[in-house]
Amino acid sequence: MAPVSEDFLTRTSPAWDLARVVGKFPRLPGTHRLEGGRRRRGIFRRRDPDWPLVTVLTPCLNAADSLVETLRSVRGQSHPNIEHIVLDGGSTDGTRDLLGAFDEVLDYYVSAPDDGLYDALNKGLALATGEFVMMLSADDVYTPGAVETLLRNHAASGADVVGALATLKGANDAMSYVHTRDGYTARCLIAMCLRFESLLVPAWVYNQLGGFDARYRIAGDTAFAARLYAAGLRWYEVAQPLLEMRPGGLSADPAKVSAEHRHMLSQRFPAVDPATRALAAERTRFSRRAYDRAIAAAQDHPAFVEALIADGYGRPGGYSQREPAPAVVKSARRLSVILPKSGDEKAAVDFLSTLTSSVEVLRPATANAKALTSALAKARGDYVYFADPEAPPEKGALSRLIDAGDRDYAEIVRGATAAGDDGPPGGARLRNSQAQLRPRLLTRSDWLSRAVIRRRCAQNGVFDPALGPYARRLYALTLALSAIRVCWLPEGVVAAPAADAVLDQVPGDAAGWAAALTWHGRAWVLLSDAGYADAAANQAAAVETLGRRLANAETLNPEERQRLSRQMATLRQQIAHPLVDPSWDPARAGMPPGTAGRNTP
Structure with missing residues (x-):
């Protein structure tokens, strides 16, 4: 029988893994503070190796109309070991009374003035004892299996941080739709691409990156997501909605959002001209002319230009395959080729002789997971190619793939074999398709040798040593499920299909x-x-x-x-x-x- 929530209660005070983020919740002089919950009675939650402890932080202010539904959605989770902490900013509408009514089931709540949403969350981080931390606003709810689903996808994908899609509810729940997938690209340095409240974040991530920048009233989540991306942490998104959100709040004011984005970009790209940064910070509408000007003016700042292009492809009315981003000066290192050393070095030498000087070649000693992970971490090209000397690409094929990737800002550019393949229906040129809608990408790993992968997309995958010879298949699957923009070309890339790592033989030991x-x-x-x-x-x-x-x-x-x-x-x-x-x-x-x-x- 599965355990229930009360099975994880203890009188033993837990370790405070997140104590290094910020100080404990202060007692503010001259203010009235209300607090309660199990923790005030000396009852805590314990960790369990089979049921990880997840802390959910709920900041709120005057949320009496919606808070009960939020609290019940956490209480109704299928995962039983959840620590729920509510951080009220000093409500005057009855919220404090509601918290008192939930005193027996909440782990901790406090009502006292704070300095905004992200100040409250930082204080919540200092109070959290979970191995994972999540945030949930007081007018949003989780689906019943949300936390359990995120935990098991965290374990299955090998990613550092896991999120999910969200359903956006209209006024009075009259309509709803699932939020568009944005992907994990350089756009994260400019805009919020992740569903913040769906993120399952290990405590060690906050210890490594720190808490939230409390100077922001609106864009603190965007600034944190930018730090996740800049730190090279791996992210995986469950392609189903696990969160229901309602529009509104401070983020519904585009002018205020743009003002905070201007400050955020000044911190992230201080060397870029302020007028150019301002063009990217405008969030009220997309202006192709303004973005074209910014890209042209920032050619000496390639990271900023890549973020601009990625953002332009992700915004309504932005760049598209019919109206692509303007051409930019290409980096000197266009492609990183990963070619493990093998017994047939003659084939490897023959393949290497066909490459140009703009190609970086990485030769791991073996093709095992540890060696491939090390090589991938060293890659510095714009794209990564996993070479198979027994199935070398046709002449000019890699250049064609890279050109298509530049034109469509694709994360994966996939080609066919000369002998035929299960490419786009009718042989049509298919661009910007969600990779996971192409069945072959979900069932095989041989497509890696006929595709170039944008470097950060490639580095977002995991070669897990625990899987032995199956590591390549999990890597290919997580890439296929994570990538959003895929360019699938019907033209041949390799003369013969590479051997797939489909191991149907009976395992040995x-x-x-x-x-x-x-x-x-x-x-x-x-x-x-x-x-x-x-x-x-x-x-x-x-x-x-x-x-x-x-x-x-x-x-x-x-x-x-x-x-x-x-x-x-x-x-x-x-x-x-x-x-x-x-x-x-x-x-x-x-x-x-x-x-x-x-x-x-």
Whole structure:
């Protein structure tokens, strides 16, 4: 039987992992302060290796009309180990009375004046004891399985920070739609691309980056997301809505948002001319002429230019494949080629002889996960290419892929084999498609040798050593599920398809069996929770096939067989209880109001 919330209560005071972020919540002289919850009675939440402790921080001010629904959405989560802390800024509308009514179930609440939203959140970070921290406003709600879904996708993807889509509710809930996916690109340095309240952030991230910049009243979340991206932390988004949001608040005032963005960009890009920065800070509307001028004026600042271009492609009425961003001066290092050393060095030498001087070549000693991770971290090209000397690209193919990536600001530029492939329907040139809508990208890893990947997209993936030979497949899957802008070309890239890392043979030793089960389990989570039922069913079928083979495996001793049988039983139980809404279709993510296929969960 699954544990319930009360099973994780303890009288033992926990460790304060986040104490280094900011000081404890101060007692403000001359102010009345109300506080309560279990913690005031000496009752805390304990950590558990099987049920990670998640702290949810809810800042509020005069939220009596909506707070109860928010509190109940946290209380109703399927994950039982949640510490809920409410930070009220000194409400006068009855919010304080509501908090008192929830005294028995809230872990802690406080009502006292603060210096704005992000000051309150910083104080909340100092009070948090969870291994993960989330933020939830007082007029928003989680879906019932939101926290559990985020936790298991954090484990399955290997990312540092995990988020999800959000459903935007209209006035009186008369209409709703799922927010458009933005992706994790250089746009994060200029605009808020992540659903902040859906983010599951490990406590160590706040210790590494610090808390929120309380000078901002509106854009503190944007500034924090920019620091996530600039620090190179990996991010994964669950492609289903786990949060319901209502419009309004300070962020609904574009003039105030633009003013804070001007300050944020002055901190992020101090060397860029202030007038040029101001063009990028304007959030009321997109002006192609203004962005073109800013790009032309900032050619000596490539990071700023890339952020401008990424932002231009992500805004309504912005750059598109028909009206692309203006051409810019290209960097000297266009491509990083990762080519592991192997027995057939002649083929490798022949391939390397076809490359130009603008290519950086990285030669890891092996093709294992650790070596590939190290090589990927060293890559400095605009794009990354995973080379297979046994299936070299055709002459000029890599240049064509890079040109298409520049033109469409694509994260992945994918080509076909000369012998034919399952490319775009009818052989049409397909651009800017969500990668996860192309089935082949979800089921194979051989496409890596016929694609160039924008470097930050490539570095956002994980080669997990625990998966052994399956690490490449998980890496390819997480990239395919994360990328938003994909250019798929029907032209041939390689003369013959590269060998796929589809390992259908029976695993040998116990480590091989464990890696196979882990791979299929993690792939099932990612595909199932993103709404790809058919692909997830294939992973479930593979688990059953392994189960039948495990019963007859002769290379395992009784202890190994028992350990693997327990792993198999846990995996089967997980597959038998999916969390995803069965009606959710990932093709409907990002449909604005009035678009066919709008989703109303």
